[in-house]
Amino acid sequence: MNLKELVGIEVAKYVKDGMVVGLGTGSTAYYMVKEVGRRMKEEGIQVTGVVTSSATEQQAKELGIPLKAIDEVDYVDLTIDGADEISSDFQGIKGGGAALLFEKIVATYSKECIWIVDESKMVDKLGDFPLPVEVVPFGSHNLFRLFEEKGYNPKWRKTADDEILITDGGHYIIDLALEVIENPHALADELDRYVGVVEHGLFIDMISKVVVGTPEGPKEIAVPGK
Numbered sequence: 148m149n150l151k152e153l154v155g156i157e158v159a160k161y162v163k164d165g166m167v168v169g170l171g172t173g174s175t176a177y178y179m180v181k182e183v184g185r186r187m188k189e190e191g192i193q194v195t196g197v198v199t200s201s202a203t204e205q206q207a208k209e210l211g212i213p214l215k216a217i218d219e220v221d222y223v224d225l226t227i228d229g230a231d232e233i234s235s236d237f238q239g240i241k242g243g244g245a246a247l248l249f250e251k252i253v254a255t256y257s258k259e260c261i262w263i264v265d266e267s268k269m270v271d272k273l274g275d276f277p278l279p280v281e282v283v284p285f286g287s288h289n290l291f292r293l294f295e296e297k298g299y300n301p302k303w304r305k306t307a308d309d310e311i312l313i314t315d316g317g318h319y320i321i322d323l324a325l326e327v328i329e330n331p332h333a334l335a336d337e338l339d340r341y342v343g344v345v346e347h348g349l350f351i352d353m354i355s356k357v358v359v360g361t362p363e364g365p366k367e368i369a370v371p372g373k
C-alpha cells in the first residue's frame with residue numbers, strides 16, 4: 148500500500164454517519180473517496196458528498212455516493228482534501244490538480260478541513276511547488292506579462308496536448324515559480340488584488356488537522372489553536 152492510499156483510508160474514519168462531506172481532488176483524495184464509498188457499502192454509513200471537481204464527481208457517482216452541489220447545502224461538516232505543499236505553520240499550496248477554485252469554495256463553507264499528504268509535501272516554507280493562479284481568459288496574456296515583469300516566472304498550465312488547460316470553472320491557470328514564499332499572507336493579499344485573478348492556490352488558515360503518510364504509518368498533526 149502506498150503512502151497516499153494509507154492516509155486516504157486512515158482519514159476516512161473521521162467521516163461519520165449523516166455527515167455532509169466535502170470530497171477533495173487528486174491522487175490522495177482519490178483513496179479517501181474510495182474508502183468512504185466502501186464504508187457506505189460495507190458499514191452502512193450514510194453520507195452526502197459535495198465534490199470539488201468533475202473528476203471527483205465522476206468517481207463519487209461510480210461509487211454510488213449521493214451528491215449535492217455546494218449551493219444545495221448551507222455548510223459542509225467536514226472536507227478532506229490533498230495538498231501540494233504544507234508549511235511548518237500549516238499554510239498550504241493547492242491546485243496541482245487544477246481544482247483550486249472549487250476546492251477553496253467548498254473549504255470556505257466547511258466547518259472543518261483536513262488535508263492528507265505524504266511526508267514529501269511537508270516543508271519549512273512554501274514555494275518550491277509552483278503556485279497556481281486561476282485567471283479569467285479575457286486579458287490573461289496581459290496578466291501573464293505583469294507576472295513576468297514582477298519576476299514571478301509565470302507558466303501556462305497546459306494539457307497533455309500542449310493546449311492551455313481550461314479548468315472546471317472555465318478559466319486558465321498560470322503557475323508561478325517563486326522558489327520560496329516568505330510571507331504567504333502578503334502574497335495572498337497581493338494576488339487577490341489583480342484584476343482577472345479568480346483565485347490562487349494559497350490556502351491560508353484553513354485546516355484543523357493534517358494526516359501525513361510516513362513509512363512508519365499515518366501521523367496525525369493537529370493545527371494549534373484550531
Ligand code: 5RP
Pocket residue numbers: 171172173174175176228229230231240241242243244245246247250
Ligand atoms: C488539486 C489539488 C490536490 O489536492 C493536490 O494537487 C494534491 O494532489 P495529489 O494528492 O494528487 O498529490 O489541490 O487541485
